[in-house]
Amino acid sequence: MGLQIIWFVLWGVLWAVYFMLDGFVLGAGMLQRFIGRNDDERRVVINTVGPVWDGNEVWLITAGGATFAAFPTTYALMFSYLYTALLLLLFALIVRGVSFEFRGKLESSRWKGAWDAAILVSSFLPALLFGVAFGNIFSGLPMDRGGYHGSFISLLSPFGLLTGLLFVLLFLEHGALYLAAKTVGDLHGRAKRVAQRVWPALLLVAASFLVAAYPATRLSENYFRVPLLLAVPLAAVAALLAIRVCLARDRILPAFAASCATIVLVVATGVTGLFPNLIPSSLDPASSLTIYNSSSSHYTLRIMTVVAAVFLPIVIAYKIWVYRLFRGKVTVEDVMGDEQSY
Amino acid sequence: MDVVTLSRLQFAITSMFHFLFVPLTLGLSILVAFMETRYVRTGNVLYLRMAKFWGKLFLINFALGVVTGITLEFQFGMNWAEYSRYVGDIFGAPLAIEATLAFFLESVFIGVWLFGWNKVSKTFHAVSIWIVAIATNLSALWILLANGWMQHPVGYVIRNGRAEMVDFMAVATNPYGLIKFSHQIVSGYVVAAFFVLGISAWHLLRKSQPDFFRSSFRMGAVFGLVSIVLVLATGDQHAVEVAKTQPTKFAAMEAVWETSKGAGINIIVIPDAQNERNIVEKVFIPKLLSYMAFHTPEGEVKGLRDFPRQDRPPVAPVFFSFRAMVGMGFLMVILALCAVIASFRGTIERNRLLLRFLLYAIPIPYIANQLGWIVAEMGRQPWIVYGVLRTSDAVSTSLSTVQVAGSLAGFTLLYGFLGAVDIFLLVMYARKGPDDDAGGILKPAGREV
Numbered sequence: 001m002g003l004q005i006i007w008f009v010l011w012g013v014l015w016a017v018y019f020m021l022d023g024f025v026l027g028a029g030m031l032q033r034f035i036g037r038n039d040d041e042r043r044v045v046i047n048t049v050g051p052v053w054d055g056n057e058v059w060l061i062t063a064g065g066a067t068f069a070a071f072p073t074t075y076a077l078m079f080s081y082l083y084t085a086l087l088l089l090l091f092a093l094i095v096r097g098v099s100f101e102f103r104g105k106l107e108s109s110r111w112k113g114a115w116d117a118a119i120l121v122s123s124f125l126p127a128l129l130f131g132v133a134f135g136n137i138f139s140g141l142p143m144d145r146g147g148y149h150g151s152f153i154s155l156l157s158p159f160g161l162l163t164g165l166l167f168v169l170l171f172l173e174h175g176a177l178y179l180a181a182k183t184v185g186d187l188h189g190r191a192k193r194v195a196q197r198v199w200p201a202l203l204l205v206a207a208s209f210l211v212a213a214y215p216a217t218r219l220s221e222n223y224f225r226v227p228l229l230l231a232v233p234l235a236a237v238a239a240l241l242a243i244r245v246c247l248a249r250d251r252i253l254p255a256f257a258a259s260c261a262t263i264v265l266v267v268a269t270g271v272t273g274l275f276p277n278l279i280p281s282s283l284d285p286a287s288s289l290t291i292y293n294s295s296s297s298h299y300t301l302r303i304m305t306v307v308a309a310v311f312l313p314i315v316i317a318y319k320i321w322v323y324r325l326f327r328g329k330v331t332v333e334d335v336m337g338d339e340q341s342y
Numbered sequence: 343m344d345v346v347t348l349s350r351l352q353f354a355i356t357s358m359f360h361f362l363f364v365p366l367t368l369g370l371s372i373l374v375a376f377m378e379t380r381y382v383r384t385g386n387v388l389y390l391r392m393a394k395f396w397g398k399l400f401l402i403n404f405a406l407g408v409v410t411g412i413t414l415e416f417q418f419g420m421n422w423a424e425y426s427r428y429v430g431d432i433f434g435a436p437l438a439i440e441a442t443l444a445f446f447l448e449s450v451f452i453g454v455w456l457f458g459w460n461k462v463s464k465t466f467h468a469v470s471i472w473i474v475a476i477a478t479n480l481s482a483l484w485i486l487l488a489n490g491w492m493q494h495p496v497g498y499v500i501r502n503g504r505a506e507m508v509d510f511m512a513v514a515t516n517p518y519g520l521i522k523f524s525h526q527i528v529s530g531y532v533v534a535a536f537f538v539l540g541i542s543a544w545h546l547l548r549k550s551q552p553d554f555f556r557s558s559f560r561m562g563a564v565f566g567l568v569s570i571v572l573v574l575a576t577g578d579q580h581a582v583e584v585a586k587t588q589p590t591k592f593a594a595m596e597a598v599w600e601t602s603k604g605a606g607i608n609i610i611v612i613p614d615a616q617n618e619r620n621i622v623e624k625v626f627i628p629k630l631l632s633y634m635a636f637h638t639p640e641g642e643v644k645g646l647r648d649f650p651r652q653d654r655p656p657v658a659p660v661f662f663s664f665r666a667m668v669g670m671g672f673l674m675v676i677l678a679l680c681a682v683i684a685s686f687r688g689t690i691e692r693n694r695l696l697l698r699f700l701l702y703a704i705p706i707p708y709i710a711n712q713l714g715w716i717v718a719e720m721g722r723q724p725w726i727v728y729g730v731l732r733t734s735d736a737v738s739t740s741l742s743t744v745q746v747a748g749s750l751a752g753f754t755l756l757y758g759f760l761g762a763v764d765i766f767l768l769v770m771y772a773r774k775g776p777d778d779d780a781g782g783i784l785k786p787a788g789r790e791v
Contacts, residue, residue: 050453050457051453051456051457054449055446055449057408057449058445060412061411061445062441062446064412064415065439065441065442067434068415068418068426068433068437069430069437069438070434072430072434075426075434076426076427077740078419079416079419080738080740083420083738083740083745087420087752090416091756094410097408098406098409098760098763098764101402101405102763105771147739148740296434296506297501297507300431300432300434303435303507303510304438311443315442322450325454325458326453326461
């Protein structure tokens, strides 16, 4: 009983950390062609995420693996019901990864232009699809004892698309702030301007999301039951406002930290509302997948808890170390001087 | 075709494609780590140039290995939802552990190695590629323990309508998984060794950078010979494990129809599954099969006729794949031995026939690796978990043939394209050879990112 709650929290944390970390890589990928006006600048953009993108993506694999190990029934149904959406997501993530690696391997503007286009599409698509997927998880999937009654098209509901747009804007803002923090000169200036311009749109969409979530989902039930939980969405709004305050004072790193907090708290807001469901059913509440009816055995959860308690702190420690190792700005001169860079 | 067949085909294509990149990663990470360690120990720039040149090829290969791995984790849920639901209590754990223990380490330290040339000390830089190598091999351990459980399920009970884990240590020390792991990693080392040998041979044939490629050749030759001998030794043990735990697979590997004691092997065989016999059986070696299966000449080998038809794997693909793999194994012993002798005698550049052989031998260990997996996975059929769950009962019930046919086509096109680009880049950079000045590191440049 207690272990299932621990794994529900961990499940939410893994997704939140994944979105926080890959969010800026996806955002930077969406902006690469527009913020980088020439090849050198575009290389700089890729190299700001170069040492960390792969490690960030592993949080997705771990979130998937944790879902499989702790809530196998949810893993099985979520992944098979969202088949086409996940397929597109896989294609995009595959293309993005190889684009980073392949782009700089040939001195040809057509070659590089093609991979730049690939980076743009393969960064936008996951942001949108993750949003659509989570929007649908929040509002519930059309499933009952007879199975799944939806399709890829039915995922593209107004609320699903709104959540998709929210994720795209969150990651755009996040990526722009990351690039502003990691670059100098023109790049820095352009990234900052993007962050300033995206913010009002993000605020508008975030507010619409909160309003639309009330009729479209049952997330609010937990908040009515335990009003103290409202601290989570309030903190999310505060973090979102903090981005603007920090930007206005030209304090980029705190603005990026606020953007990290915004993403984590947006996920926390949704996941708190879901509890104890992992995937609610929009047709029949009794067919919802909860942490109780879809979890692994007590024995397996205990084993996995020990593994997570021992190894996740170690992972976090060396992740922090590597971010400190690669802190500081990336310049055109840096990239030109290293033939191993992307 | 139905959803099961299409899903099997898709899993085969995506995992075999993924497995074009994994074995090289397993072995080349270790070779590059050796090279860089020698540079740190001796200060000889030649070894630094070696680490950088082979490291660049390593990275081009590594990228595709990483991104195609996610597909496999997702596919268990996407296409094999009934399997995931039924065995997730056991099977999910090693996957989650693989990510937590191995993938994080690998992905973080490949970043340190690639971008950290001027950010960490020389020694620590070499340590970081060692960490990548160890993490890669560690990930192989956990995924093969997971696969080992599908081959020989242990430490579970059937309860609550599914398989539930009752003994984690049994799963983590499953002898089937451990022998598979040892056989697989050394098979990966052989791929890397022949990769280095073949590319070195190409350059030696053209007399380009002979010092560089003579040294690379020697490391590849020694690493290759040691590894291929270990492949045969672990393969021998693996066969014993299969004979003990998966009699139907073992019988299919050798096309054995009748149960007998002191069974021998026919060198030339053409099986005929329809009529439960072999059309051709030539060149008989007595007792060898019993010895192979049980390490005693009188052991009893089960024949396929002892099992109902619906429990038998397809014989011909398993049989021919196994024969071809073993044949290639012996061929590679000879090639590696010749390479070592020529290298230590200092006669490699004159032995152009051997060099040409080695160039064309690059695909052989790749093919042998793939064949090994055909034996392992087709030999396990009709079971997805041997004796516990049939493949036909494991597929997602919510999928339509159109969906899976579409995804199969998508994967085939995307992977085909990326594979072609990857090979193009590998060939281009392999031909280009190493940079003369070991790149930017020897320049007293400022901070590089």
